[in-house]
Amino acid sequence: MFFDVPCVFCRRSNMRTLLVLFLLVKSNAWAHDMKIHEQRGVVGGTTTLPCHAPPEEQQDVDFEWTFLNKTNVITDYTNDEIHNEGYERVKFIGDLTxxxxxxxxxxxRLDDSGVYKCEWTYYSQGLREKHTLVNLTITATALPQNGSSHIVAAVVVTLVMVISVAVAVAFYFCKRKHWFCWRKIIENNTAEENIQMNVQ
Structure with a gap:
């Protein structure tokens, strides 16, 4: 199956992704009109891979999505029909017409990470093919958004300030108590000396 690869191959998948990108850049045929989009997703979630043919290439057009890490065609739109047998997790969401x-x-899943190619073939100006690439990165947990990171930073700063004030107050009272104890000792010693002098 396309998506059911054991996680033991996750590290190898990253190397394959880099290799695929390198080969695509080095190849003149693939480099023509190449566009690479970066997309992210979270395990268990849903992500969208964009693909848009220009207006002049939308007549009599067929589409095909391929997962390049495994060279699998995951879905296609040919002769006004959609085919994605075995890949029920993949769905077209745009207006193909x-x-x-x-x-x-x-x-x-983690092993969904990799490079995806959307290729379209149009016949309005003779048989021509173009494509776009999407590099998908899947993480186990969501990365913090800018708003969330600001909130976390504010909480951390507040905690640091509270702890600093608490330490300062504790130090003040400890120092004051220490000074008070020494004062009592001095007063007691002075009183004892006065008593001894009176006795003599």
Whole structure:
């Protein structure tokens, strides 16, 4: 199956991703009109992979999505029909008749990370092919958003301030108590000396 690869191959998947990108850049045929989009997702979530054909290339067009890390065709739109047998987690969400071949992948897994290619073939100006690439990165947990990071930073600063004040107050009372004890000792010693002098 396309997505059911044991996690033991996750590290190798990253190396394959880099190798695929390197080969695509080095190849003149692939480098033509190449666009690489970065997309992220979280395990168990859903992500969208964009693919849009320009207006002049939307007539009589077929689309095909391929997972390059495993060279698997995961879904395609050919002769006005959608085929994705075996890849039920993958769905077209755009208006294919208007050149929007964006897809979603549901129930994301770590081994879904890799490079995806959306290729479209159009016949309005003779048989021509173009494509776009999406590099998908899946993480186990969501990365903090800017708003969340600001909140976390504010909480940390507040805690540091509270702890600093508490330490300062404790030090003040400890020092005051220490001075008070020494004062009592001095007063007691002075009183004892006075008593001894009176006795003599």
């Amino acid at each position: 208007k050149g929007d071949a964006s897809i979603t992948i549901e129930d994301l």
